[in-house]
Amino acid sequence: xxxxxxxxxxxxxxxxxxxxxxxxxxxxxxxxxxxxxxxxxxxxxxxxxxxxxxxxxxxxxxxxxxxxxxxxxxxxxxxxxxxxxxxxxxxxxxxxxxxxxxxxxxxxxxxxxxxxxxxxxxxxxxxxxxxxxxxxxxxxxxxxxxxxxxxxxxxxxxxxxxxxxxxxxxxxxxxxxxxxxxxxxxxxxxxxxxxxxxxxxxxxxxxxxxxxxxxxxxxxxxxxxxxxxxxxxxxxxxxxxxxxxxxxxxxxxxxxxxxxxxxxxxxxxxxxxxxxxxxxxxxxxxxxxxxxxxxxxxxxxxxxxxxxxxxxxxxxxxxxxxxxxxxxxxxxxxxxxxxxxxxxxxxxxxxx
Numbered sequence: 001x002x003x004x005x006x007x008x009x010x011x012x013x014x015x016x017x018x019x020x021x022x023x024x025x026x027x028x029x030x031x032x033x034x035x036x037x038x039x040x041x042x043x044x045x046x047x048x049x050x051x052x053x054x055x056x057x058x059x060x061x062x063x064x065x066x067x068x069x070x071x072x073x074x075x076x077x078x079x080x081x082x083x084x085x086x087x088x089x090x091x092x093x094x095x096x097x098x099x100x101x102x103x104x105x106x107x108x109x110x111x112x113x114x115x116x117x118x119x120x121x122x123x124x125x126x127x128x129x130x131x132x133x134x135x136x137x138x139x140x141x142x143x144x145x146x147x148x149x150x151x152x153x154x155x156x157x158x159x160x161x162x163x164x165x166x167x168x169x170x171x172x173x174x175x176x177x178x179x180x181x182x183x184x185x186x187x188x189x190x191x192x193x194x195x196x197x198x199x200x201x202x203x204x205x206x207x208x209x210x211x212x213x214x215x216x217x218x219x220x221x222x223x224x225x226x227x228x229x230x231x232x233x234x235x236x237x238x239x240x241x242x243x244x245x246x247x248x249x250x251x252x253x254x255x256x257x258x259x260x261x262x263x264x265x266x267x268x269x270x271x272x273x274x275x276x277x278x279x280x281x282x283x284x285x286x287x288x289x290x291x292x293x294x295x296x297x298x299x300x301x302x303x304x305x306x307x308x309x310x311x312x313x314x315x316x317x318x319x320x321x322x323x324x325x326x327x328x329x330x331x332x333x334x335x336x337x338x339x340x341x342x343x344x345x346x347x348x349x350x351x352x
Contacts, residue, residue: 010352011124012331014067017055018339020332025066025124030079033131035138037091041147042122042350043070043322044338045155046180050249050272052335058275060095060118068122068350069095072141072150076126082134092150093129094137094157094304095119111161111298123331125352137301139308148318148349149311152185156307156316157299159185163194164303165296166243166266170195173236175260177222178247178271179207181321181347184214186245186270188316191215196243199235201228201260206344214320229259240265247271251279258282263289270296324348 008024015021030036048068051057061067072092075085085091096118098110105113121127129138141150159182168174174190176183179202190196192215200211200219208219220231233240240262246253249271257267258281273279286293299307310316324345326334331350337343 009125010328011121012067012328014051014055014061014063014065016063018052018336019055019063020052020067020335022329022331027126028121028128030077030128031131032080033082033134034079035075035082035085035091035129035134036077037071037073037093037127037129038076039071039122039124039127039352040073041071041151042068042124042352043148043151043155044334044345044348044350045070046182047155049335049338053339054274059116061120066121066124068124069118069120070151070154071122071127072147073127079131085134085138085140090141090147090150092139092141092153092308093119093127093133094154094299094301095122095133096298097130097133097136097301099132100136110300116298123328123350123352125328137304139305142308142312145308145312146318148322150308151349152311152316152318152321153304153308154299155182156185156189156310157303158182158296159189160193160307160310161299161303162186162245162268162270162296163189165294166245166268168194168196168243171197172242173197173199174243174245175199175201175232175241176211176216176245176247177201177253177257177260178245178249179211180247182270183245183247184210184321184346185316186247187211187216188214188320189310191217193310193315199232199241201232210346225256225259228256232260236262239263242266243268245270249273251277254279255281258285258291258293261291263291266292266294268294268296272297318349322347322349326350328352
């Protein structure tokens with residue numbers, strides 16, 4: 001279709017818990033500094049599935065709202081004052097941009113920006129990109145990079161920042177708990193970009209098998225906490241992993257992570273639990289074993305740029321993680337199937 005003033009498009013709208021509807025909505029009108037992108041590929045995401053199940057995200061989206069945040073496409077139109085881009089160019093736009101002037105931005109923590117601007121609406125024929133994101137966090141696709149590869153840049157940037165925050169070094173043993181899309185990205189990055197030894201822990205054998213195909217050195221099926229800890233220690237000379245990534249987002253998994261890391265090691269509580277969740281941790285274990293507990297939220301423009309380069313270099317591509325494709329009309333069913341583990345899909349490419 002052609003984007004014209006007053007024309008309509010198909011878009012996914014989040015209304016609440018497990019309630020996403022495809023509707024005809026106006027093509028967004030552009031304000032100064034904005035661009036309109038014809039979405040060529042949008043990708044499903046573990047965060048989107050979590051939002052679909054819960055019906056909201058405390059920081060990123062409140063219903064009713066246009067939905068989806070991983071996409072790449074072609075510029076369909078440019079608003080007044082846009083000089084760095086032009087219609088027809090292939091671009092990927094991140095889902096946020098910092099303000100660059102607040103306390104946290106000035107301290108080099110733009111992911112914690114006091115005015116972090118989020119953008120949703122990737123599950124649609126067109127998406128409007130706000131001026132700040134156009135200026136700070138939109139990029140031309142490198143030659144040879146396909147749309148579905150480029151759409152991985154945002155989640156890959158989150159994983160990349162998570163590994164940076166842990167100080168992962170070549171030869172370290174990294175353990176990843178939770179082998180959904182983001183957990184598999186951690187495995188691929190840790191193995192092929194950081195040179196780490198990787199252990200994968202999950203409840204289902206097919207998840208472990210996927211992790212092994214993406215580069216995990218060893219896989220462990222999760223049992224009760226004591227059995228899982230014993231299995232991990234048997235693979236780490238009795239010590240535990242140097243770094244543990246918790247990518248499940250459940251309080252039991254947060255607590256289990258403390259049993260799987262070595263003395264002096266680092267845990268990254270990457271998986272976000274529901275708002276209001278409380279976790280009980282063994283203070284003696286944390287103190288006397290000098291365990292560093294961290295949490296990583298979101299990404300920065302620097303990490304988006306680095307992730308796009310890793311994609312261009314072939315370190316992580318859609319061939320590793322996107323194993324299904326559907327039209328936009330199928331999105332509600334795709335999300336329902338992912339939320340209830342009714343298929344074997346990692347990430348699905350949604351083609352408007």
